Amino acid sequence: xxxxxxxxxxxxxxxxxxxxxxxxxxxxxxxxxxxxxxxxxxxxxxxxxxxxxxxxxxxxxxxxxxxxxxxxxxxxxxxxxxxxxxxxxxxxxxxxxxxxxxxxxxxxxxxxxxxxxxxxxxxxxxxxxxxxxxxxxxxxxxxxxxxxxxxxxxxxxxxxxxxxxxxxxxxxxxxxxxxxxxxxxxx
Amino acid sequence: xxxxxxxxxxxxxxxxxxxxxxxxxxxxxxxxxxxxxxxxxxxxxxxxxxxxxxxxxxxxxxxxxxxxxxxxxxxxxxxxxxxxxxxxxxxxxxxxxxxxxxxxxxxxxxxxxxxxxxxxxxxxxxxxxxxxxxxxxxxxxxxxxxxxxxxxxxxxxxxxxxxxxxxxxxxxxxxxxxxxxxxxxxx
Numbered sequence: 110x111x112x113x114x115x116x117x118x119x120x121x122x123x124x125x126x127x128x129x130x131x132x133x134x135x136x137x138x139x140x141x142x143x144x145x146x147x148x149x150x151x152x153x154x155x156x157x158x159x160x161x162x163x164x165x166x167x168x169x170x171x172x173x174x175x176x177x178x179x180x181x182x183x184x185x186x187x188x189x190x191x192x193x194x195x196x197x198x199x200x201x202x203x204x205x206x207x208x209x210x211x212x213x214x215x216x217x218x219x220x221x222x223x224x225x226x227x228x229x230x231x232x233x234x235x236x237x238x239x240x241x242x243x244x245x246x247x248x249x250x251x252x253x254x255x256x257x258x259x260x261x262x263x264x265x266x267x268x269x270x271x272x273x274x275x276x277x278x279x280x281x282x283x284x285x286x287x288x289x290x291x292x293x294x295x296x
Numbered sequence: 297x298x299x300x301x302x303x304x305x306x307x308x309x310x311x312x313x314x315x316x317x318x319x320x321x322x323x324x325x326x327x328x329x330x331x332x333x334x335x336x337x338x339x340x341x342x343x344x345x346x347x348x349x350x351x352x353x354x355x356x357x358x359x360x361x362x363x364x365x366x367x368x369x370x371x372x373x374x375x376x377x378x379x380x381x382x383x384x385x386x387x388x389x390x391x392x393x394x395x396x397x398x399x400x401x402x403x404x405x406x407x408x409x410x411x412x413x414x415x416x417x418x419x420x421x422x423x424x425x426x427x428x429x430x431x432x433x434x435x436x437x438x439x440x441x442x443x444x445x446x447x448x449x450x451x452x453x454x455x456x457x458x459x460x461x462x463x464x465x466x467x468x469x470x471x472x473x474x475x476x477x478x479x480x481x482x483x
Contacts, residue, residue, distance in 0.1 A: 126371070138325055142467045151460025184313070186465045271482035273338025278373045279473065280329045286470035287477045294474070295458035 112241035114293065115215065116147050117203045117248045118281070120159040122256035133251040135164040137171055140194060141187070142282040143249075148190040150289040155193045156203040165196045200248070200259065207244050215246040219263040220270075220288055221254055222277050228268040231291040238292060247292075249285050299428035301480065302402065303334050304390045304435045305468070307346040309443035320438040322351040324358055327381060328374070329469040330436075335377040337476040342380045343390040352383045387435070387446065394431050402433040406450040407457075407475055408441055409464050415455040418478040425479060434479075436472050 118139060121132040140157055147155045157168050172191050174180045181188045197203040200217075207215045218234075238245065248259065260266065269277060270287055279287065305326060308319040327344055334342040344355050359378050361367045368375045384390040387404075394402045405421075425432065435446065447453065456464060457474055466474065 142470055145465050145467055146470045148463050149457075149459035149466055186463075189463060190465065270336075270477070272336035272476075273480055273482075276335050276373075276376060278332050278377065279336055280332055280469070282467070282469050283329055283333045283473035286466065286473050287481070289459075290457070290474045290477065293460055295460075 111239050112243055112245050113211065114152060114238065114245045114247060115154040115156070115203075115207055116143065116152050116285070117156040117158050117197070117200065117246055118143055118285075119200065119248060119250050119255060119259065120157075120161075120164070121199075122258060123250045123252040124254055124256055126253050128253070130256050131252060132159065132161060135159050135161075135168050139251070139282060140168060140171060141190070143285050144190040144194050145187075146282075146286040146289055148193055150293040152289070153193060154195055154207065156195050156197045156206070158197045158200060158203055160198050165198070168194075168196055203246065207246060211244045213244055215244040216264045217246055217248060217262060218265045218267065219248050219255055219260055220267045220284070221250075221260060222269050222279070222284075223254070224269055225260075225266055228266045230268050231288075234265070234267060235292050247288065249281055251281055298426050299430055299432050300398065301339060301425065301432045301434060302341040302343070302390075302394055303330065303339050303472070303476075304343040304345050304384070304387065304433055305330055305472075306387065306435060306437050306442060306446065307344075307348075307351070308386075309445060310437045310439040311441055311443055313440050315440070317443050318439060319346065319348060322346050322355050326438070326469060327355060327358060328377070330472050331377040331381050332374075333469075333473040333476055335380055337480040339476070340380060341382055341394065343382050343384045343393070345384045345387060345390060347385050352385070355381075355383055390433065394433060398431045400431055402431040403451045404433055404435060404449060405452045405454065406435050406442055406447055407454045407471070408437075408447060409456050409466075409471075410441070411456055412447075412453055415453045417455050418475075421452070421454060422479050434475065436468055438468055
């Protein structure tokens with residue numbers, strides 16, 4: 110059986126445009142778009158990670174609206190997508206959750222728009238995924254990307270997504286969809 | 297030289313969840329996300345298409361904020377992405393614009409989440425693109441997708457994006473990014 114792949118969207122620690130460590134706001138659109146993409150590509154757990162308790166409460170309200178509230182009958186597809194969303198205060202919370210359910214510590218996989226030595230291509234990692242059994246946790250950063258301590262902690266770093274030139278400023282919603290498609294899309 | 301590929305996001309005529317023909321609202325996030333994705337994959341013209349004049353005026357204000365207003369110095373990358381955005385009242389307006397600049401009528405290419413006979417795979421169309429010189433116009437629909445008259449008018453229909461199962465409800469922002477990556481991403 111191929112490795113289960115989970116997804117985490119980090120709102121801390123991430124960088125702002127000046128390279129400062131910040132906490133970004135949780136947004137409705139990120140949760141919806143990434144949940145729909147994750148659900149489409151067979152992801153079973155999508156962690157929205159923020160240390161800010163009121164933002165986790167806000168995210169919980171959004172999810173409940175679509176899971177059990179008005180939205181659940183208005184748009185059942187949305188309910189289906191949001192059923193995979195979980196909240197965690199930090200990356201370790203997400204890791205622990207996966208470990209509890211699978212019995213294994215997940216391999217941490219980061220993505221970054223910046224090139225780095227040792228980064229692995231999507232094709233190579235896709236091939237590896239089919240052979241692995243260890244759970245994998247794909248970590249996406251908001252703002253201007255994941256802080257160095259998260260990148261350093263990763264077991265694997267994926268190469269930047271290359272488009273057609275040097276401009277490479279995909280939104281996290283677009284980048285997340287492209288990454289999932291490259292790794293898990295029907296070829 | 298490979299065919300120039302342009303992108304159009306239609307807000308009319310599209311369907312709502314009950315299959316009724318509607319005009320959807322232009323949203324800030326669609327313009328930004330798709331402009332950034334389009335710019336990343338080398339698209340030169342991204343048409344935001346709506347018959348509603350006040351919504352074109354709203355879109356124009358958003359673009360100007362980032363092109364010449366406060367946003368242009370706050371975030372120059374965003375200015376760069378939004379420089380490819382154009383407004384058109386309908387699909388024919390976009391077609392005419394391309395024809396005026398390239399001297400050729402663009403081939404109309406539609407995408408839909410619903411399967412259809414004769415739909416072409418991404419791999420086949422990607423290969424064809426490298427050999428073609430005629431401009432290509434990729435048409436995305438908002439809401440629950442493009443209305444039948446647009447699908448029927450198309451010269452080519454791409455196959456639905458397949459994930460890992462039967463759930464397939466990507467946002468137009470996610471679907472647009474995946475389509476551009478499949479057709480134009482560095483392989």
